[in-house]
Amino acid sequence: MMQLNQFADTQALNAVFANRLTDILQQAIQERGAAYLVVSGGKTPQALFTALSQTQLAWDKVTVLLADDRWLDDSQPDSNERLVKATLLQHNASAARFISLYANTSTAFDGAPQVLERVKNLPTFDAVILGMGEDGHTASLFPCSEQIKQGLAADAPAVLAVAPTTAPYQRISLSAARLLNSRQLFLHLVGANKLAVLDKAMAGDDVYAMPIRAFLQHPVATVTVMYTAN
Numbered sequence: 001m002m003q004l005n006q007f008a009d010t011q012a013l014n015a016v017f018a019n020r021l022t023d024i025l026q027q028a029i030q031e032r033g034a035a036y037l038v039v040s041g042g043k044t045p046q047a048l049f050t051a052l053s054q055t056q057l058a059w060d061k062v063t064v065l066l067a068d069d070r071w072l073d074d075s076q077p078d079s080n081e082r083l084v085k086a087t088l089l090q091h092n093a094s095a096a097r098f099i100s101l102y103a104n105t106s107t108a109f110d111g112a113p114q115v116l117e118r119v120k121n122l123p124t125f126d127a128v129i130l131g132m133g134e135d136g137h138t139a140s141l142f143p144c145s146e147q148i149k150q151g152l153a154a155d156a157p158a159v160l161a162v163a164p165t166t167a168p169y170q171r172i173s174l175s176a177a178r179l180l181n182s183r184q185l186f187l188h189l190v191g192a193n194k195l196a197v198l199d200k201a202m203a204g205d206d207v208y209a210m211p212i213r214a215f216l217q218h219p220v221a222t223v224t225v226m227y228t229a230n
């Protein structure tokens with residue numbers, strides 16, 4: 001299921017979204033003593049991360065990880081880890097624990113087992129923030145990749161290596177099954193072109209053609225879409 005929330009601009013969206021995430025994490029800490037937040041890389045979330053980094057929260061009880069990363073070390077400009085460290089894990093949020101999806105191996109396929117060790121025993125996430133590409137990919141579950149069946153399988157491991165054919169870099173991605181194991185799922189979209197992709201995703205049902213459908217059309221999970229045109 002999908003619930004669409006539209007905002008006047010990114011500032012309004014980020015203010016509401018940062019508050020909502022803070023409330024969710026706060027409640028998790030109260031109930032369980034710890035909170036787990038999964039974020040996406042790419043361009044869309046950067047201002048949200050800056051807003052979130054300044055919120056009042058027991059950040060030392062929060063674990064942050066990425067939904068996916070490019071197989072690059074964090075000195076590289078296109079590393080999502082680099083982005084998260086530079087924007088989210090600053091100010092108050094610098095106290096959070098971060099779990100890296102990168103290992104120093106030449107390929108993501110060689111490194112995936114090491115990353116799986118770090119992720120496989122994590123509990124249900126409290127919030128997952130997904131992004132979406134214009135081809136309908138989310139995290140690094142790319143429709144063009146040979147690994148897409150594995151990434152969307154109900155019994156997939158928590159983490160898999162992906163080689164996109166229409167986007168740069170090998171990737172490491174949480175599987176759809178692992179991402180869906182969250183109390184809250186958000187999809188963060190900025191730009192009318194992303195709304196058009198969302199409409200297309202809702203209008204068909206081939207999950208391998210548009211992997212975001214595995215979330216938007218999941219029989220049980222609700223995806224809260226946080227959208228603004230600009």
Ligand SMILES: O=C(O)[C@H](O)[C@@H](O)[C@H](O)[C@H](O)COP(=O)(O)O
Pocket residue numbers: 040041042043044045067068069070080130131132133137138139140
């Ligand atoms: O590593 C990544 O690139 C992502 O996590 C990816 O899934 C992203 O969320 C979408 O591609 C949207 O990217 P933009 O926000 O840059 O449009």
